Amino acid sequence: MNEKLSSLPSPYALTTDNTELVFVKKDALWRVAHYGERSNVAADAVLLTECRYNAESFGRATLETYPSFGADYGDNDGQMGMCKYGAIQAQHADGNTTVQWRCADAWLAADEEDVEHVVFDLEDTTRPFRARQHFRAVKAADVIETWVELEHDEPAPVRLSIMDSFGLDFANIGTEFEVLSVCGQWACEAVQDSTRLARGQRIDLGSRSGVRDAWENNPAVMVSLGCPLDEDRGTVFAGALAWPGAWEISVQHTLHHILRVRAGAANLSGAYVLDAGKRLTLPKFVFTYSTQGMGGASRALHRWARGWHLPHGKVVRDVLLNSWEGAYFDFTEKTLTDMMDGTAKLGGELFVIDDGWFGRGAHARNDDTCGLGDWIWNEEKLPKGLAYLVKEANARGLKLGLWFEPEMANTASDLAEAHPDWIIREKNRPLRVGRGKSQVVLDMSNPAVRDAIFDQVDAVIRSANGLSYIKWDANADFMNAGSTYLDADHQANIWFDYTVGVMELIARLRAAHPEIVYQACSSGGAHADYGWLAYADEFWGSDNSCAQQRVFIQWGEELFYPACCVASHVTVSPNHQTHRTSPLKFRFDVAFSGRLGFELHPKGMTEEEIRFCTDAVESYKRLRTTIQQGDLYRLVSPYKNDHAALMFVSADRRKAVVCVYGMARLAMQGNPAPLHLRGLYPNLRYRITEINKAAESHIGPLEGKAFGGDALMTQGLPFTLGNEDDSLVLELTAE
Numbered sequence: 001m002n003e004k005l006s007s008l009p010s011p012y013a014l015t016t017d018n019t020e021l022v023f024v025k026k027d028a029l030w031r032v033a034h035y036g037e038r039s040n041v042a043a044d045a046v047l048l049t050e051c052r053y054n055a056e057s058f059g060r061a062t063l064e065t066y067p068s069f070g071a072d073y074g075d076n077d078g079q080m081g082m083c084k085y086g087a088i089q090a091q092h093a094d095g096n097t098t099v100q101w102r103c104a105d106a107w108l109a110a111d112e113e114d115v116e117h118v119v120f121d122l123e124d125t126t127r128p129f130r131a132r133q134h135f136r137a138v139k140a141a142d143v144i145e146t147w148v149e150l151e152h153d154e155p156a157p158v159r160l161s162i163m164d165s166f167g168l169d170f171a172n173i174g175t176e177f178e179v180l181s182v183c184g185q186w187a188c189e190a191v192q193d194s195t196r197l198a199r200g201q202r203i204d205l206g207s208r209s210g211v212r213d214a215w216e217n218n219p220a221v222m223v224s225l226g227c228p229l230d231e232d233r234g235t236v237f238a239g240a241l242a243w244p245g246a247w248e249i250s251v252q253h254t255l256h257h258i259l260r261v262r263a264g265a266a267n268l269s270g271a272y273v274l275d276a277g278k279r280l281t282l283p284k285f286v287f288t289y290s291t292q293g294m295g296g297a298s299r300a301l302h303r304w305a306r307g308w309h310l311p312h313g314k315v316v317r318d319v320l321l322n323s324w325e326g327a328y329f330d331f332t333e334k335t336l337t338d339m340m341d342g343t344a345k346l347g348g349e350l351f352v353i354d355d356g357w358f359g360r361g362a363h364a365r366n367d368d369t370c371g372l373g374d375w376i377w378n379e380e381k382l383p384k385g386l387a388y389l390v391k392e393a394n395a396r397g398l399k400l401g402l403w404f405e406p407e408m409a410n411t412a413s414d415l416a417e418a419h420p421d422w423i424i425r426e427k428n429r430p431l432r433v434g435r436g437k438s439q440v441v442l443d444m445s446n447p448a449v450r451d452a453i454f455d456q457v458d459a460v461i462r463s464a465n466g467l468s469y470i471k472w473d474a475n476a477d478f479m480n481a482g483s484t485y486l487d488a489d490h491q492a493n494i495w496f497d498y499t500v501g502v503m504e505l506i507a508r509l510r511a512a513h514p515e516i517v518y519q520a521c522s523s524g525g526a527h528a529d530y531g532w533l534a535y536a537d538e539f540w541g542s543d544n545s546c547a548q549q550r551v552f553i554q555w556g557e558e559l560f561y562p563a564c565c566v567a568s569h570v571t572v573s574p575n576h577q578t579h580r581t582s583p584l585k586f587r588f589d590v591a592f593s594g595r596l597g598f599e600l601h602p603k604g605m606t607e608e609e610i611r612f613c614t615d616a617v618e619s620y621k622r623l624r625t626t627i628q629q630g631d632l633y634r635l636v637s638p639y640k641n642d643h644a645a646l647m648f649v650s651a652d653r654r655k656a657v658v659c660v661y662g663m664a665r666l667a668m669q670g671n672p673a674p675l676h677l678r679g680l681y682p683n684l685r686y687r688i689t690e691i692n693k694a695a696e697s698h699i700g701p702l703e704g705k706a707f708g709g710d711a712l713m714t715q716g717l718p719f720t721l722g723n724e725d726d727s728l729v730l731e732l733t734a735e
């Protein structure tokens with residue numbers, strides 16, 4: 001609970017370094033008068049909004065900070081209307097289906113330095129139903145976090161059919177809007193697309209998986225405000241919902257050019273049943289306003305994530321080798337120690353044992369049909385145990401990581417056989433199963449299930465005695481919609497309570513073992529979201545490790561999430577998913593623009609390949625602070641060009657890394673246009689070196705020379721590029 005510092009004066013501008021969200025009190029409620037660039041005079045923003053909209057449609061917008069289904073809105077001629085686009089819709093104990101808020105208190109809450117925190121305490125005008133709404137401005141990131149807590153003292157439960165975290169109507173923000181989102185599926189995550197939102201139209205994004213929340217759509221959106229969507233220019237609103245369950249975000253453009261944005265958890269089986277006295281905390285929505293196009297919006301979200309959201313956001317990430325594509329289920333202790341030898345030789349710092357190390361007897365996990373839920377090492381496969389493997393890794397200067405899938409079980413497991421009621425299932429209907437024809441989702445709304453899984457995972461961590469990393473996988477959707485833990489009246493709560501339960505479980509493990517780094521994985525990149533990233537340090541980008549396709553996948557993911565959390569691994573050629581061949585250099589250069597790792601058995605590499613990798617890993621280590629912690633500038637989009645280019649610039653702008661990838665390029669078409677670099681100091685001179693070189697230089701006579709930042713940004717840097725699969729990485733250092 002944050003302490004109250006003072007009451008909120010009206011109007012009030014909640015500010016970040018470059019933006020402001022202006023609130024004004026009108027009658028019993030606070031409204032949003034303005035969101036955009038900072039002007040510092042809140043009263044001006046209010047007057048400018050009101051003058052414009054009184055004449056037209058001020059009354060038709062629902063500008064309250066938390067619009068409710070059933071709120072009044074007055075018309076200019078005295079007629080009354082009712083808000084039907086509420087961010088909250090509740091059926092009260094007496095059956096009434098509307099909410100009418102009044103603000104009981106509006107105050108500034110104590111928070112960390114450089115964060116300003118406004119709270120609105122709302123209560124229904126006639127029923128004991130309350131919301132506490134938070135807006136938390138993270139100054140240096142230009143990002144505002146918002147969330148809502150709900151509770152009531154009604155004589156019976158309140159049913160919430162809509163319970164959004166965010167619902168603002170922006171009335172003075174533009175007349176033309178283009179909406180960008182990313183969508184995906186297994187092996188094709190984060191496909192970027194956009195469309196102009198015509199007047200009167202609404203776009204709904206969402207995920208109905210319950211688990212793989214970032215596939216169908218990723219829970220994030222960008223909207224251009226009054227201009228076409230552009231990488232570098234124009235104003236952009238961007239927001240992301242930190243909720244790894246079922247969710248919905250909608251963006252609407254009304255006749256009167258109101259931009260209406262709603263975002264929140266989705267209740268797919270019916271209204272959420274909130275009991276009296278229980279406090280429901282809705283997920284965080286974070287948003288930013290950029291005057292530098294999509295690029296500015298991405299950089300703001302990245303800065304916020306690294307500085308204020310990710311658990312170890314400022315810590316550089318280890319170079320790792322994951323065993324999955326190198327061994328799959330087929331390994332012995334010797335396979336693993338051989339892989340450790342290879343990892344150390346390549347310059348890696350962490351070795352991760354993927355799926356297949358656990359389960360015993362008939363449930364030993366040697367394929368995907370059994371064993372999930374039995375988190376105990378397979379004695380036949382690994383007779384010396386996990387502590388031995390940690391020691392072996394440490395002896396080679398490596399840390400050790402382990403794969404888990406804590407939310408899941410196979411029906412063929414000791415756990416599920418002993419506790420069939422711990423599975424998410426429907427009463428009197430056959431159980432649907434997923435992967436391996438036996439995978440099921442555990443009922444994480446049930447504290448006994450969470451305790452049992454916590455105890456097992458905790459025991460593994462303790463017995464390993466020095467585990468450094470956990471890959472937390474989740475390879476199923478909700479296939480059944482019921483809980484044997486929740487009573488008949490609360491069945492629909494499973495969607496929300498499951499997600500709360502999973503987050504509680506990982507939070508508990510983190511608290512017990514704060515040294516462990518987590519990767520969120522869900523059949524590849526289905527956990528690329530800020531809900532998971534409140535607890536996990538990174539996510540696996542995709543099971544598709546084909547470098548050509550990874551350029552697109554990482555491009556889409558890095559629109560919203562910083563490079564430090566996009567796990568990106570060099571794998572073998574031909575690629576296991578697409579069967580495409582591509583040069584090691586290309587595969588390496590693509591992995592270079594995320595959190596670099598390997599996923600192969602190094603014993604298959606030639607001495608020359610190992611030498612290339614060792615040098616390139618050394619370069620990555622030298623530059624990883626710039627890549628993982630720097631500002632991302634997307635220079636050339638693979639969606640519109642035959643190559644892609646992006647660059648990372650260090651916080652002090654003295655160091656930069658440029659990556660260029662040849663995509664589907666036709667032969668003999670000449671070189672691309674010079675690269676207009678960005679983010680440099682115009683007056684500084686930057687020395688340019690090409691790294692990860694396999695053959696001849698791509699910048700020829702420019703190699704090793706220094707150029708002014710202004711020339712590099714305006715005239716651009718010429719370079720050569722061969723056909724597809726050619727690539728280059730440049731290091732820039734200010735003199």
Ligand code: GLA
Pocket residue numbers: 324354355368403473475521522523524540542543
């Ligand atoms: C999922 C993950 C993979 C791997 C396998 C193991 O598909 O995305 O990286 O861990 O599970 O079964």
